[in-house]
Amino acid sequence: MSPRAACRLESLGFIAVYDYAAGKTDWTGSGLPTGGTQADMPRPGRLARETPTCRLTDTVATARERAGDGGACIVTSDNGIVLGRLRGKTLEHDGALSVADVMEAGPTTVRYDEFLPDLVDRMQKAGVGSIVVTKPSGELVGLMQRSDAEELLAEVHREHHDHDDHDAG
């Protein structure tokens, strides 16, 4: 639509017309603020927690140290693009090995603005406890815990239910 709109405006005599072709999806996917009735809806990006990171050239020992009790370390490029992950057995490798040699390449990620109820449903069915959240560019936002999302959705449901009860009463 926006290319056609840009052309239309130019045909109507506007000179400085620009097409933000990546659009609203790009904006919300990057976690930028918005307006409107759904602007405050819960999203994976808002629940994502900061997570330990390392580079391809780091050692497994470094990744293990950074992962700590959290149990996971995300591998990123110098500008934060997600490349891989170390967790569980991959963190138990010889500490001298490089991260690049043992990492789980191309982990599953979700967008900042993914529809949370559907995502939680998929995570529950797959038995997944956490998931990497990224911006459209692939830049790491953080790690979202399924338990955080479940708690938030339960709270939203309770508030909605209380509101309905209040209206009915």
Place this chain on the structure above:
Amino acid sequence: MAEPEREPRNRKADVKVVIDQQEVRRLLDQENAQLVEVLPHQEYEQEHLPGAINMPLKELTPDAVATLDRARPVIVYCHDFL
């Protein structure tokens, strides 16, 4: 003989100037650009970029766009590339 002056690229009616997020923010911050969402009203009401006005594509008539300032850049957007 001097070469004829070339018309700036973004001044031709058949050339779209596609910009990225960074350029959107620059135009808004530094050039007082106008932001226009061209999706239907309901979608705009649900969520839109801060400061954006709504002019659905079907409603881009001469009368409707008269509210835009021709002296300022105009940025149009919809969902995404598709």
